[in-house]
Amino acid sequence: MKESVSLQAFNTFGLRAKAHQIKTANNKDELCTYWQNAHEQKLPTLILGGGSNVLFTEDFNGIVIRNCIAGIEITEDEQYWSVYVGAGENWHALIEYLLEKNIYGLENLALIPGNVGSAPIQNIGAYGKELKDVCAYVDIIELSTGHVSRLTNEACQFGYRDSIFKHHYQQGFAIIAVGLQLSKKWEPILTYGDLSKLSLETVTPKDVFGSVCSMRTSKLPDPTLTGNAGSFFKNPIVDIRIAQHLKAEYPFCPQYVQQDGVKLAAGWLIDQCGLKGHQIGGAAVHMKQALVLINKDGLATGKDIVNLAAYIRQKVFERFGVQLEPEVRFIGQHGEINAVDAIS
Structure with a gap:
């Protein structure tokens, strides 16, 4: 295969690495098809989200498949909002979308770059909160068969910037959706940075969101x-x-x-x-x-x-x-x- 395409627009480092091909998958069927085709050609594959947590040390000698599965579904009961999110949704945009609907609980994780599907892999965290605190489950697909499995929070084996996805589901699997459970009894976490200056009695979710965004943009x-x-x-x-x-x-x-x-x-x-x-x-x-x-x-x-x-x-x-x-x-x-x- 002699094709060569630039990965510069698909990694936030902006490195001028190249790959043989880049495919965009908008649903789980396309994800499987592209992976299976590459497998038949005996080419390495890389499932890529927002490209915000990868370093291409050299050109990639295979096919990059961008996971762009979209969709947000919200249900609720007396205690919780349950949010089902496609892996290709942008993480920060999700938080903004939920805030507009007065759904809270993700404010401390504002402005973390990347897509939702990458969040469980690293167990993203900031300012006293981690994904594991709000993740109910993660849906994964076995790319060779199309079989979908749901891993509970416990099965994800979340640790500090760690999860089962870093160890047992790296090859031949992809995250297609994440399920979040957000309590309607909002409890602010104000232990880090400028958040400690906010009043526990009067603070609102949007105050926390704004403070986190200000802190991150001031130094990142x-x-x-x-x-x-x-x-x-x-x-x-x-x-x-x-x-x-x-x-x-x-x-x-x-x-x-x-x-x-x-x-x-x-x-x-x-x-x-x-x-x-x-x-x-x-x-x-x-x-x-x-x-x-x-x-x-x-x-x-x-x-x-x-x-x-x-x-x-x-x-x-x-x-x-x-x-x-x-x-x-x-x-x-x-x-x-x-x-x-x-x-x-």
């Missing part, structure tokens, strides 16, 4: 202007003894106690290493938020970003003894590759 670059994939690294979770040692040496080190340890702020660790603005090739650390790597001036290659991420990981480990792991998925010539291995 717009991917339509500057290529990026949002937070590049996970916030590391360390043993409490390591956290105590760091706190003793660095009293202002942000720390958040979790069930399985203490979460550190990866952006703070990177910033303390003096890496804001550091550049390798066309890739740079964002000046306002060290957790974000950018395609500066649109000139970066996938290799530039990999090299920059590796340098950051090395410097943070040298200073703090903490290993950073990418949150972004790395896509190589034949499909997804191990991101930690790529920058080690």
Whole structure:
């Protein structure tokens, strides 16, 4: 196959990677047909959503299938709104749509880029809330047979930026819809950032939405202007003894106690290493938020970003003894590759 098409418009890093073909699937039947055709031709396939959490480390030697399944259905009972959302719907646009209908519960997750179908894979989260808190189920399809299965919240095995979809449903499956359950008894989460300045007695869902949007736009670059994939690294979770040692040496080190340890702020660790603005090739650390790597001036290659991420990981480990792991998925010539291995 000699065809070659640009992926630049389909990844928020804006990298000039290429693929053999790009197909757009608007329903589950098209999704299966395109995948089966590629499988018959023995070509690698990549199911792509909004392209907001992927790094093409090189050209993709196969067929990219864009999952554009749309649709929003809302039902309710006395306690909950139940929202069935197609995988191809934009996540932020969904929150705006629900707010217009006075349906609340997703405000803390505003302006997270990408589509709904990608949200369960990473168990997206921000400002004290994660997808697992509102996800009732995820519908997946086996692409070779067209068989659809529904995974409950528990079956999704959600963890911090983790889920079963990262481990057991990477090949031959695709998410086609997500079911959300939103309580009619709205309880604001105001523990992070400027949200703590809001009054628990008077705050409204739209106040939370507005505050989250303001915080994100003030420190995160717009991917339509500057290529990026949002937070590049996970916030590391360390043993409490390591956290105590760091706190003793660095009293202002942000720390958040979790069930399985203490979460550190990866952006703070990177910033303390003096890496804001550091550049390798066309890739740079964002000046306002060290957790974000950018395609500066649109000139970066996938290799530039990999090299920059590796340098950051090395410097943070040298200073703090903490290993950073990418949150972004790395896509190589034949499909997804191990991101930690790529920058080690």
